[in-house]
Amino acid sequence: MAAPSSAVTRIRAAHWQAAALLLEKIRDDRQAADVALGHWFREHRQMGGRDRGHVTALVYGVLRDAMRLQRMAGPQPLSCRDWLCMHALSTGLLDHHALHALAGDAADAARTRLQAFDDAALGDAERHNVPESIWRHWQTHYGHEAALLADALNREAPVDLRVNLLKASRERASAVLQDLGLEPTTTPLSPWGLRLPRRAALQSAAPYREGWVEPQDEGSQLLALLVDAKPGERIADFCAGAGGKTLALGAAMQNRGELWALDIAASRLSRIGSRAQRAGLSIVQACVLPDDAWLTTQRGRFDAVLVDAPCSATGTWRRNPELRLRDIDFTALALQQRGILAAAARLVRPGGRLIYATCSLMRDENEAVVADFIARNAGFDVEDASTVINCGDSGPFLRLLPHRHGTDGFFAARMLRRNDT
């Protein structure tokens, strides 16, 4: 476990209490960490930026240490306060005296537990903060890189922005962000991306309000680039959610053509309207699935279809470290992914593109889904993704790995429907 960051040095009782309550919401009530923290800070506006930083560092510190804490606790279910104490003491964040002032007798119990535990008993999976079954899978498929991958997923993600080229060039957006003191640099792989060295209150900044930039991981930008959307085309974003990739596709299309945002979750789709408006996009239309009549009339009518499938999100642990605590039914997920891909493929015209993508690092959700699809659909061929995006890796698929590419973890396959089908 890495030494604590210097941001976490002056922890007060208010920070400690907040972190303990938030961990209960995240671990025990299964709330998403970013959502729980966001609500908390909105309800506790008296907390300044530094206080927020301390609370966030405590919560994320525990979540990035979760497998080790669980192992040290043994079969005994421990409270989140106990986890917090063990984390603070064992990482040297607080000494026993300081911890006692914050946590009372729980500090003594934590010290006793730590003294009784032999670190040599930790397995590699726990040391790298990965559930055992996923660790085994990564060892098989990533070999010695499994540890590098796990460690990269245990670090904080950078703040990436996508520049909306409909409104500003990357150079212009960068200059304006620089004037605001945000010190952007260009992302190495995406021609649309800027990276900030630290978090910023972006929502009140003019470049965001005016739709010049949108927060989006560089890897997500690369998935949208893989679609190679062109002005005038008809494109469907089959699992559009709140439209992160829809907006990127619309900008690539220069707001010309037809762009359909499809999803089964009306609540997520409902956010696209205002986001598209801010981005200056008028070509986006939304449709809640399943809509059999619509799907039937649209058969074979799209130049390209993007399937950004629901998945285990193992590639996003930098941003969502709590996900490693959740049980995942990989069999059910793979079935769902196969069903969605088969349904989306019907929309692709002869000669058109079908892009299957996930933010998963598990073969069952990625290569296996594509292999199954190709085996059942002779009319589609896998195209080499590196002809569109070259990240220096071999093989027909786009595989983005945090330790190699500095992005979230992603997988994508680009398939072409044959002209004669």
Ligand SMILES: C[S@@+](CC[C@H](N)C(=O)[O-])C[C@H]1O[C@@H](n2cnc3c(N)ncnc32)[C@H](O)[C@@H]1O
């Ligand atoms: C990975 S998220 C999409 C994220 C989104 N593309 C973005 O860039 O922000 C997966 C989405 O798939 C949607 N979904 C789940 N089952 C679906 C189905 N059968 N058909 C279409 N969308 C589905 C979920 O509601 C969720 O919004």
